[in-house]
Amino acid sequence: MQRAALELFSTRGYEQTTATEIAQAVGLTERTFFRHFSDKREVLFHGQERLTEAFLSGVEAAPADASPMEVVAAALQSAASFFPDERRSHSQARQSVIDQNPALKERERHKLAGLATALADALRARGVDELAATLAAQTGITVFEITFARWIREDEQRSLADISSEVLNELLTLTAAARLPTR
C-alpha cells in the first residue's frame, strides 16, 4: 500500500490522490486503509516505528561507559542500517513528495521531534541527566537530518553510514574550534 501510495502521489500529486484510490490500487477498500493508517499523510510515515527501534537498539548496544554523544553515535550507526543503498531511490521519491507538500513537511517535523524525544528518554534511562540527554538527542537528530538530506542527493554515492560519520565528525570539529566566554 505504501509503494502504491508513493506511486500515485508522485504521478498525480499528493492532494489529488484519495485514500480510497490508494487502497483500490492494491485491491483493498478505504476501510482497510484507515485500519492501517490514521490519515492519508500517515501512509508515508509507516516506517517510523522501526526507525525509532533502530535508534534505540543502537543505544542499548553502546558500552556502559560510553559518553552521551558516543551513545548517540552508536544510535546513528544503528539507524544507518535502516537505509541500505538499495533503498535510496525509494527514499528520494518519497522525499520529493514530502518536500512538495507543507502538510507532509509538518508531519515529517513532528515525527523527527518524536524521534528526538525517544532518544532523549533512552539516554535518561542510562542515567544521563536531563539537559545532557535532551541536548545530545536533539543534536543527534540534527546530524541524522543533515545526513539523510545528503544521502538522497542526486549525485551522492556514499553510504548513509559514511555520511553520518562525516557529519558527526564535522560537529566535533566545529565545537572543538569554539572558544566561548566563560560565565
Add this chain to the structure above:
Amino acid sequence: MQRAALELFSTRGYEQTTATEIAQAVGLTERTFFRHFSDKREVLFHGQERLTEAFLSGVEAAPADASPMEVVAAALQSAASFFPDERRSHSQARQSVIDQNPALKERERHKLAGLATALADALRARGVDELAATLAAQTGITVFEITFARWIREDEQRSLADISSEVLNELLTLTAAARLPTR
C-alpha cells in the same frame, strides 16, 4: 491585537476563538485582522521577524575571525536580548497555548526551521562551507529551543542569556567527551 488574542486563547481556548472575536476585542474588524495576519495561527508568531533580525545582527557583530560556532554563540547572545525577564510571563502564557494545540506546535516548528535556514544563510555569506553552516545553524537553534524551554519553566529565575551560555557550554562539554572511531 496579539495580547488580546493570547488573552482569548488562554481563557476560551484556541479553537473556540475566531479571528473576528480577536479583532473585535480591540475594536477592529476581521478585515483588519487579515491585513496583518495570514491566518489565526499567525497572530502568535508575529515577533518572528524581529527574532530573526536579532539572530542575524549577532552574526554581523561577530569578529571576522570568529569560528562558525563562535558566530552562532554571538547570534544566541544577541537573540537573548529579545527576551528580557519582563517578557517571561507573556512567553509562558503564549507557550502554554501553543503546547495545547497541534496546529500551533506545527507552526512553531515551521518557524524554527525558517530561523535555522536564515542563520545558515548568514553563515554561508561569511564564507562558511555548506555542511558547517547548516550544522552550526541547526545546532544553534537546538540550543535556543532548549534554552527557551528552560527559561519559561515555572521556577526559573535566571536570564535567558545565562541559560543560553550554560546550554552551549554543555554542548561543548558533551562533544569534547566523545571519542568516535575515525573512518
